[in-house]
Amino acid sequence: MEFAAESCLLHKSVFFIILMSLCLSAFMGAYSRTENLSMNQNSESSSPFPSNFLFGTATSSYQVEGAFSSDGKGLSNWDVFTHKPGKIMDGTNGDIADDEYHQYQEDVGLMEEIGVNSYRFSISWARILPKGRFGKVNKQGLDYYDRLINALLRKGIEPFVTLTHFDIPQELEDRYQSWLSPKIQEDFKYYADICFKKFGDRVKYWVTINEPNVAVIRGYRIGIWPPSRCSASFGNCSHGNSEKDPFVAAHNLILSHVSAVQLYRTKYQKKQGGEIGIVMDAIWFEPFSNSLEDKLAAERAQSFFLNWFLDPIILGKYPSEMKEILGQDLPEFSKYEVEKLKKNGIDFIGVNHYTSYYAKDCFFSECEPGSGASKTEGFALYVHDKNGISLGDKTTVDWLYVRPQGLEKMVTYLKERYNNLPMFITENGYGEVEDPNSTTRDIVNDVQRVNYLSSYLNSLAKAIRKGADVRGYFVWSLLDNFEWKYGENVRFGLHHVDYGTLNRTRRLSALWYKHFIAQNLPHKPPTLSIL
Incomplete structure (x- = not known):
């Protein structure tokens, strides 16, 4: 370069x-342009951020670690996917990435220089369990995360650990189609148990799953991520059903999450003193107009994107809008599962927020096709422009528009819907x-x-x-x-x-x-x- x-x-x-x-x-x-937010902080009390606030940086295992086949690591779904021609825009893969596996000490030094007091990273499931429950625990993988966690703690940096950030052992896909099977619930619980037991004496913040809504939409509705499942009308996939697969996968993701939370609560939390939550991609949806139809569309957009997962986990049920529109295509929780959901919940919501969209009604009105416009997405078209004016400043990344007020609105929405459950802006x-x-x-x-x-x-x-x-x-x-x-x-x-x-x-x-x-x-x- x-x-x-x-x-x-x-x-x-x-x-x-x-x-x-x-x-x-x-x-x-x-x-x-920041209303003197940081320049005029002459005392701790003048800052809106409490003294124990975590300021950190974030990464994920597949995106930075590299060493994709080193020291006993098994193949992940992303290892396999990125080696298929045409799947990645520039033809690259994560085989080496940033090589943090070998350069983690340098990266911890970069964090220390910035002055962060926390680092959010994910553990590679395939590095710990190359074959899932069907093989041995990889000690070299455990040793790597031991070294990383200890290096962070020596610098006063709190580990904030995600159990799975899109990458899972390919073995689970090959054996039973991963998230489409209830079998994965036991696999995830088994994996979580190993991590809680090994690292929980030092890790006080656990995330079960990163952005399950994104994993399901891109992997099972439009098929542009592994396992590349979708209907022909949604994308270029050789197999899959975009009207059913996303909801089956989501159901198993939710139940896998709650199984890990239940395990942590009953076996580890009291002794280790940590907290556990889930991280969601959180787009703010503005009504396209002041009409009632577009206001309802914005609420449907949130229900079919964010509340789809948070409502069951926190409230014990799917959003009413999803039940009304999807009918039998939306799986049901058994009475036992509902009780399990209500009893365990989460300690915090992780919020990954980058951008905002307009939501335009496609339920009561004629609407052009596009993201959000179908039945499986809530009949709420996502658009960035209105009358030729963008919702926010455009960037060179096609989905990213700068709309800072969307973060305040997103946080306020979550505060009101979920009784001000603690939140972290995790990305x-x-x-x-x-x-x-x-x-x-x-x-x-x-x-x-x-x-x-x-x-x-x-x-x-x-x-x-x-x-x-x-x-x-x-x-x-x-x-x-x-x-x-x-x-x-x-x-x-x-x-x-x-x-x-x-x-x-x-x-x-x-x-x-x-x-x-x-x-x-x-x-x-x-x-x-x-x-």
């Missing part, structure tokens, strides 16, 4: 001067398609990311001031990484990664985040002991 060649020629002192000049100009612009970040003609200055001087983060944090602060129980915020991402269908072309990192050399280079946004944390969390928690 041009960046690699150019950066090698820069003397360290010159590079430092360039960075500092960039910092000064960007800081002035960014802070002028929020700005992505861009890297221009191959970018200079070193362009790559490092990511002012647009700084502006995005500052405006969204300002929106979050408003929600907190109004009483929302939000306890943490994690930037996606610590590093540029393998961005699923987009491969390596889309960059979200506070640090640039040269995929040729794997060198990490700090961006302006990392310096901005460091300053923001220092201003809003002046007393860093003491270093945690390693038990």
Whole structure:
């Protein structure tokens, strides 16, 4: 890459001067748009963020670890999927990714430099159980996460651990079609038990499943992610049923989650003193107009995207809108399962929020086809533009529009619907398609990311001031990484990664985040002991 060649020629002192000049100009612009949220924090009480607030960064195993076949790791569904021609836009895969498996010490050092007090990462299920329950536990996999967790704790960084972030052992797909079978509930519980037992003395925040709504929609409705199941009318799939498979898979994901929560609550939580939750992709849906039809469409959009999972987990039942529209295509919970759901619930909701859409009615009105417009999606078309005007500023990533007020609205919606259950903003970040003609200055001087983060944090602060129980915020991402269908072309990192050399280079946004944390969390928690 041009960046690699150019950066090698820069003397360290010159590079430092360039960075500092960039910092000064960007800081002035960014802070002028954040209502003095971080510049005027003269006391701890003036910050909307409590003293025990978690400020962190986030990654996931498949996107950063690499070492896809090292030290006894088994194949995951994403290992297999990315090696099929045409599945990833730029033809890359996660075989190496950021090689955090070997470079985790350096990455922990990057976090320490920023001043974060938490790191959200996921464990590779296939690294722990290469064959699921059908094989042995991989000790080398356990040892790796032991080393990572201990390295974090030595620096006073709280591990915030996700059990599965889209990647699962391919063995489970081959044996019984993974999430389409109730058998996976026992597999997931078995895996969770190993992790709780091994790491729970040091891990105090557990996430069962990351974005099950996204996994189901992309894997079983439109088929662009593994296991590539969909109806012909929804995508280019060789098998699948988009009207039934997503709801079967979702049902098993929900019951797998609650099985892990029940296990943690009954066997580990009292002794280990941790918390457990689930992370959802949370898009804010604005009514396309002030009509009753579009307002109802916005609520249906939330029910078919977010409440689809949270209502059963927290309230013990699927949303009424889904029952009315889907009828028998929506699975039912047994009386035993309903009691299990109501009894266990969650300790917190993880919120991954990036963008907002308009929702346009397709139930009472004629509507063009598109995302959200079908029966299985709630007859609520997702659109970004109204009368030629975008809902938010466009980015180079096709789905990402900048709409900071959406975060405050999303958090407020969850607060009101679920009785102000504690929340963590487990992902929020700005992505861009890297221009191959970018200079070193362009790559490092990511002012647009700084502006995005500052405006969204300002929106979050408003929600907190109004009483929302939000306890943490994690930037996606610590590093540029393998961005699923987009491969390596889309960059979200506070640090640039040269995929040729794997060198990490700090961006302006990392310096901005460091300053923001220092201003809003002046007393860093003491270093945690390693038990």
